[in-house]
Every structure is written in structure tokens, then in C-alpha cells.
Amino acid sequence: xxxxxxxxxxxxxxxxxxxxxxxxxxxxxxxxxxxxxxxxxxxxxxxxxxxxxxxxxxxxxxxxxxxxxxxxxxxxxxxxxxxxxxxxxxxxxxxxxxxxxxxxxxxxxxxxxxxxxxxxxxxxxxxxxxxxxxxxxxxxxxxxxxxxxxxxxx
Numbered sequence: 001x002x003x004x005x006x007x008x009x010x011x012x013x014x015x016x017x018x019x020x021x022x023x024x025x026x027x028x029x030x031x032x033x034x035x036x037x038x039x040x041x042x043x044x045x046x047x048x049x050x051x052x053x054x055x056x057x058x059x060x061x062x063x064x065x066x067x068x069x070x071x072x073x074x075x076x077x078x079x080x081x082x083x084x085x086x087x088x089x090x091x092x093x094x095x096x097x098x099x100x101x102x103x104x105x106x107x108x109x110x111x112x113x114x115x116x117x118x119x120x121x122x123x124x125x126x127x128x129x130x131x132x133x134x135x136x137x138x139x140x141x142x143x144x145x146x147x148x149x150x151x152x153x154x
Contacts (some may be wrong), residue, residue: 043049060070 060076061074063074064071
């Protein structure tokens with residue numbers, strides 16, 4: 001007695017090629033070494049020191065204030081030009097933008113004020129309707145005291 005088991009007919013496995021990743025490399029910069037002399041380095045005895053002309057720096061101009069007897073150093077021309085240019089640009093920008101934004105500001109203010117006024121009116125109407133519903137009905141020609149007070153206060 002033998003048992004015949006059917007063998008499954010399976011497809012071949014999917015071929016996936018193996019990937020090889022190389023290690024990354026980097027180009028490390030190389031610099032020429034800098035030679036720094038030691039702090040206690042002295043000139044050899046058989047040599048002489050070089051003669052070099054030393055130009056003196058001109059003394060910066062100063063402004064003498066006689067009343068308080070103080071000398072103020074004057075800034076360099078480049079500093080003054082930079083400061084003046086910056087100030088002129090700032091004032092010009094402010095003036096131009098103010099003239100551009102002024103009409104926009106007025107329109108927005110009007111729109112906001114209209115919204116606030118409308119909101120106040122609807123609030124007042126709701127308040128009046130709630131007061132009228134609480135008090136007994138009167139004739140159309142006479143006003144209740146509470147509605148008179150509310151209209152005088154606004």
C-alpha cells in the first residue's frame with residue numbers, strides 16, 4: 001500500500017540581482033603647513049636688523065567745543081556718508097508709504113465703524129424687543145419708560 005501524494009507545480013523564484021554598494025569616499029583637502037616661529041626667537045648675532053620706514057598715522061581730526069572744553073573726534077567721511085544715506089532713505093520710505101496707506105486706512109476705518117454701528121443697532125433692537133416682551137402691551141402712541149431711557153442714553 002503506497003500513497004501517491006501529488007507534487008505541487010510551483011513557478012521558479014523571482015530573480016533579484018544582488019546589489020553591491022561601494023563605501024563612500026571623500027576628498028580631504030590638504031593645506032601646506034604654516035610655519036610659526038617660536039615666541040623666543042631671536043636674530044642671529046652676525047646679522048643686522050632691516051631698516052624700515054615707519055609712516056606715522058595722521059591724527060584724526062577733532063572738534064574742539066570751547067564752552068565745555070571738550071575735544072570730540074570727527075567721524076570718517078565714509079561713516080558720515082553712510083549715516084546720511086540711511087537717514088534719507090528711511091525718511092523717504094516713511095513719507096511715501098504714509099501717503100500710500102493713508103487712503104486705505106480711512107476706508108478701512110469707515111467700514112469698521114459702519115459694522116460697529118450696525119452691530120449696536122441690532123443689539124439695541126434685541127434689547128428693546130426683549131424689554132417690550134416683558135412689559136405689558138401698550139398703545140402705539142405711548143412709549144414705555146424703559147424705552148425712553150434707553151433711547152436717551154445712546
